[in-house]
Amino acid sequence: MDIHPATAVRERAIDVDVILGLVADFEHAQQNERVDDFVALFGENPVWTTGHGKRLDGLEEIASFTAKVLPGAMREATQRYDVARIAFIGPDVAIVNVEQTPITHDGRVIEGAPTGRPFWVLAQDTEWRIVGAQNTQVVEA
Incomplete structure (x- = not known):
């Protein structure tokens, strides 16, 4: 995992741990099809673009969509989420690149x-919360 800017690693270690925990909570909520836990990870007025x-x-649209698609979605397989990169672009804003891998x-x-x-x-x-997200499927060219 990369953390940028590099000089911020020591000062932001607690934030990094909390963000890693948020990603783990996201993974747990999805793997266990817990709609309320999933939605609770979003901040005020978020925007989410699906894959x-x-x-x-x-939140209302995210909750409604999640309630329709998440229950039963993990019946045959699930996803693992690994943080690839965290960049702190302000004192209270971070961008996070995640690797989403289908698993049994x-x-x-x-x-x-x-x-x-x-x-x-x-x-x-x-608390750290998701306020914007783009979930992009990888297509090999």
Whole structure:
């Protein structure tokens, strides 16, 4: 995992740990199809663009969409989320590149399944929360 700017690593170690925890909570919520836990990871007035290009504006739209698609979605397989990069672009704003890997329920990578490269914007008020995200499926050219 890369953390930028490099000089901020020591000062931002707690923030890095919290952000890694947020990604782990995201993974847990999705793997266990916990809609309320998933939605709780978003901040005020977030924007989420799904891997298929659907833009969701605000918590209500994200919650409604998630309630429709998440239950039952992990029946046959799930996803692992690994942080590839964190960049602090302000005292309370970070951008996070995530590697999304399809896995079996026992943790084995599903070879040949499409992967994702989510890009998240996080903001911190009292807690780090997702305020913007683009979930992009990787297509090899």
